[in-house]
Amino acid sequence: MKRYKHRLLLFLFFTLGVGKGQGSLSSLALELTRLGELSGGTMGVGVIHIESGRRVYVNNNERYPMASTYKVPIAVQLLKRVQMKEITLDQMVEVQTYDLHPGSGTLSRLFINPGVILSVRNLLELMMLISDNSATDIMLDTAGGSKRVNRILKTNGISGMNVDRSTVRLIADWVGVDISAGKEFSNEEFIDTYGSLSEEEIKRANRVFSRDKQDTSTPEAMAVLLEKIWNKEILNPEMSELLIDIMGRCKTGEDRLKGMLPEETFVAHKTGTIGSTTNDVGIIELPRNKGHVVVAAFVKDSELEIPERERAIAHAARAAHDYFLFN
Known part of the structure; x- marks a missing residue:
């Protein structure tokens, strides 16, 4: 029921009074910014719709500890x-x-x-x-x-x-x-x-x-890396498909990017956690041949417990999923 209500709210948010196309990406950016407040820290998000090339970056002027991502x-x-x-x-x-x-x-x-x-x-x-x-x-x-x-x-x-x-x-x-x-x-x-x-x-x-800048990334950098992996721009098709297959079988972070998506959704992703940092980065397959969405979500400096940080990431992933499903 919670997933249904969340999907309905996002559908209304993204389709009522919002024009389609590049200009309407501002509505997604605003929603991701609002959802970042749930993280208890700073949430940076990079979103790319691979097939259309449309992209949104939130809090991209900061570097985030990648942890295991x-x-x-x-x-x-x-x-x-x-x-x-x-x-x-x-x-x-x-x-x-x-x-x-x-x-x-x-x-x-x-x-x-x-x-x-x-x-x-x-x-x-x-x-x-x-x-x-x-x-x-x-x-x-x-x-x-x-x-x-x-x-x-x-x-x-x-x-x-x-x-x-x-x-x-x-x-x-x-x-x-x-x-x-x-x-x-x-x-x-x-x-x-x-x-x-x-x-x-x-x-x-x-x-x-x-405060250490070692082993850090902007949301954009990670999102672009995932985009290039999917598009086979860095590795050949065999190696690209192998990596995506492995990431599609990731055993960690069920409540992060995947947390509020439909259960059958394919997500190739990698999580990361250390101290006040909680991350998940990956590629989400949309239904009805609507393409694929990269979501790189980083939460840093959070004083909340990990499940609450994960909830913010899950909301962000669902917002990106539904925006490109309906637009």
């Missing part, structure tokens, strides 16, 4: 290396003890001893499906490191996004764990060091992290 550009560079035959998806990688890192995922919870061997494809899927941080750091190395990720973004005309750190260093900076450059840090060492920090030290690190 930065795994999208990492995946792009990784698959570019596969495309260039520098590596293969079937290539096996041995997971070492120092590869097991804190945060989201499965590897660090299931394995405490070395000897696990997984393929690049396995690790890519762990990174994108369940946001495994250990798999991500292995894939970042396999992709050639952050410099090569940033290079492929720049080469393809994407500005306003940068990938700078491994997930273990990103999390370390967030909580105030000092990881010396070049030092391998085991999961146990990380947890022990974190446990020795005072609450004030952690809060101070959180404040510094929230």
Whole structure:
């Protein structure tokens, strides 16, 4: 019933007294701005209707911590290396003890001893499906490191996004764990060091992290990256379709972009969460051959609980979905 009422309200908002076409995009921008107030922080949104090229950006003059959504550009560079035959998806990688890192995922919870061997494809899927941080750091190395990720973004005309750190260093900076450059840090060492920090030290690190420009993006940059992935402008058709298929099977964030969409809606997406930041970025397929909509939603500096931030993202996704369905 709630979904029906929400859809009816949006239908009335977007169709009564609002002309169709480029000029009416202002109504969507106003609605997204209003919905951003539900986030308890600052919500930046990038929306692109792929087939028509119509686009809207809200709070695009700010940078947002990507959190785990930065795994999208990492995946792009990784698959570019596969495309260039520098590596293969079937290539096996041995997971070492120092590869097991804190945060989201499965590897660090299931394995405490070395000897696990997984393929690049396995690790890519762990990174994108369940946001495994250990798999991500292995894939970042396999992709050639952050410099090569940033290079492929720049080469393809994407500005306003940068990938700078491994997930273990990103999390370390967030909580105030000092990881010396070049030092391998085991999961146990990380947890022990974190446990020795005072609450004030952690809060101070959180404040510094929230102002850090590393591993950040504008809504526009992420939206354009997703648009280029869908249009096969960065990767060849095989690699593009593989990435979209994997993102379409994402296991996290059911209450974010997908939260208020019709249950059968196909959404290829990637979530991200850290501290006061909650994100979801992806591509939504519209019904009745109305095309596809990119939505990149970032919430930062929110004092609300995660479910409330997720609700703001879900409302934004539904607003974009219904606008391009009816216009």
